[in-house]
Amino acid sequence: MPHALPAQRDIPTFNGEKLYVNDGLLQPDQVGQLRESSPDMPMNELLRRYNEDGYVYLKGLLPRADVLKAREEYFKMLAPSGVLKPGTQPVEGIFDSDNDAADFPGIGAGAAGGNGKPGAETAERFVDLALDAHYADWYKETFCKHAVLKDFIARMTGWGDSTLGVRRSLLRNNTPGNKAIGVHYDQIFLRHGEPTSVTAWIPIGDISLTGGGLIYLENGHTLGREIEAHFTRKSKDSGFTEEETKNAFNQNMLSTGLLADGPREYSNSFNRRWLVTTYEAGDIVLHTPYTIHASTMNFDKNNVIRVGTDLRFVDASKPWDKRWDHDYRFNDGV
Incomplete structure (x- = not known):
């Protein structure tokens, strides 16, 4: 049963740092360490960890230079919006703190209802450039199709040549002080296919503990299965059609498709x-x-902008959500 939310104590959350989320400061008893794994470990052990923990955190799988090159290209594209601190290099991705953070919002996963376009008119230039980055060759054709990543997933899952990188991806930024990503699991947005996809979350650059990185609920994959089963039963009891049940934005969900903000x-x-x-x-x-x-909110001490991408992989020999077979766009119903 849910418990009443205790009083918030103004003390460090973890390793001497305060970690903030959308509803306040996380308390020390609410956090733990994400388990690291080496890509050089036996594949059967990595698969065991993936299945038992719901994730596997792989240190240094991709060449660092390749990731930093993508970061540099990204901020070269966004620089005309004025997001970067004058005198800094694009690869650093340092936010100009003289700006209003509201003019540089993130996209996706709760940024706007129904996966709509976030921000006011003053944010339009930045948001349009962030969207355009999804279609650039350095991202779409090079980074998203990185052979090291696809090969690793093909071997870990045993899918082999049936391993398919899904076309729709989400290249997301989080400028300091803006809203963080809310609570969710991916199948909410992938209900038109079997629940067998693998998501690769890739930080595009270094992310400090206070820099807005992803956080994972301990044993959250077991809870996610229970919640999805409950949603399915509730939708049927409410008389939803099959299509309505699969809709991530149905009346049993938040307007953003999230479990909670x-x-x-x-x-x-x-x-x-x-x-x-x-x-x-x-x-x-x-x-x-x-x-x-x-995710946590980005309060990086050096105003580093957090950038990451969600790449999804499926077994092409099995049913998968074909609504994802296009490049990311706003208001696409996913």
Whole structure:
């Protein structure tokens, strides 16, 4: 049963740092360490960890230089919006703190209802450039199709030549002080296919503990399965059609498709910790479609903009959600 949210104590959350989420400061008993794995470990052990933990956090799988090149290209594209601090290099991705953070919002996963376009008119230039980055060759044709990543997933899953990188991806930024990603699991948005996809979350650049990285709910994949089964039963009891049941934005969900906006209260309600870590360029996290995750707010001390991407892989020999067979766009119903 959910518990009442305790009083918030103004003390460090983890390793001497304060970690904030959309609904406040995470408390020390609400967090733990995300488990690291080496890509050089036996594949059967990595698969065991993926299945048992709901994720596998792989240190240095991708060449660091390749990731930093993508980061540099990204901020070269966004620089005309004025997002970067004058005198800094694009690869650094340093936010100009003289700006209003509201003019530089993130996209996707709760940024706007129904996956709509976020921000006011003053944010339009930045948001349009962030969207355009999805279609650039350096991202779409080079980074998203990185052979090292696809080969690793093909071997870990045993899918082999049937391993398919899904075309729709989400290249997301989080400028300091803006809203973080809310609580969700990916199958909410992939219900037109079997729940067998693998998500690769890739930090595009180093992310400090306070820099807005992804956080994973401890044993969240088991809870995610339970919640999805409950949603399915509730939808049937409500007389939903099959199509309405599969809709991520149906009346049993938030308008954003999220489970909740606030990770702090969510942790307390289900008595589970959020697992946190720092990330380095080259790291990736593979997680299941039911793994519950969110992010912290970005309060990086050096105003580093957090950038990451969600790449999804499926077994092409089995049914998968073909609504994802296009490049990312706003208001696409996913």
